[in-house]
Amino acid sequence: MSVGKQRLEQQAARLLAAIIHDELQDPRLPMIIGIERVDLSPDNASAVVYVSTLERIDDTVEILNHAHRFIQDELAHRMKLRRIPRLRFVEAV
Structure with a gap:
């Protein structure tokens, strides 16, 4: 894996954690x-x-997959990429 891709993945993980914690207002989470x-x-x-x-x-x-559009839009505001990836949330194993 390239260093650039690994950095993007790490940056996306940090930003997604912040977006989910700070921006999602779903009481079920x-x-x-x-x-x-x-x-x-x-x-x-x-x-x-x-x-x-x-x-x-x-x-x-x-819930996260249902809110993926909102989360992607927030991610687009915070990352400097030409294309913001379509997100799919899954359980970590």
Whole structure:
């Protein structure tokens, strides 16, 4: 994996954690959601976001996938990329 891609994935993970914590106002979400890692596709068109939490992981993943458009828009404001990847949230294993 290239250093540039790894940096982008790490930056995306940090920003996504901040967006989820600071911007999402869904009371169904647990207080603590961890972004374990982000895997970008080679063309940066899509990303798989691995999340963990101490409770209600299935509900959490469903809520985040439902809110992916909002989260992508927020990510677009914070990252300097030509193309913001389409996000898909999954449970970290």
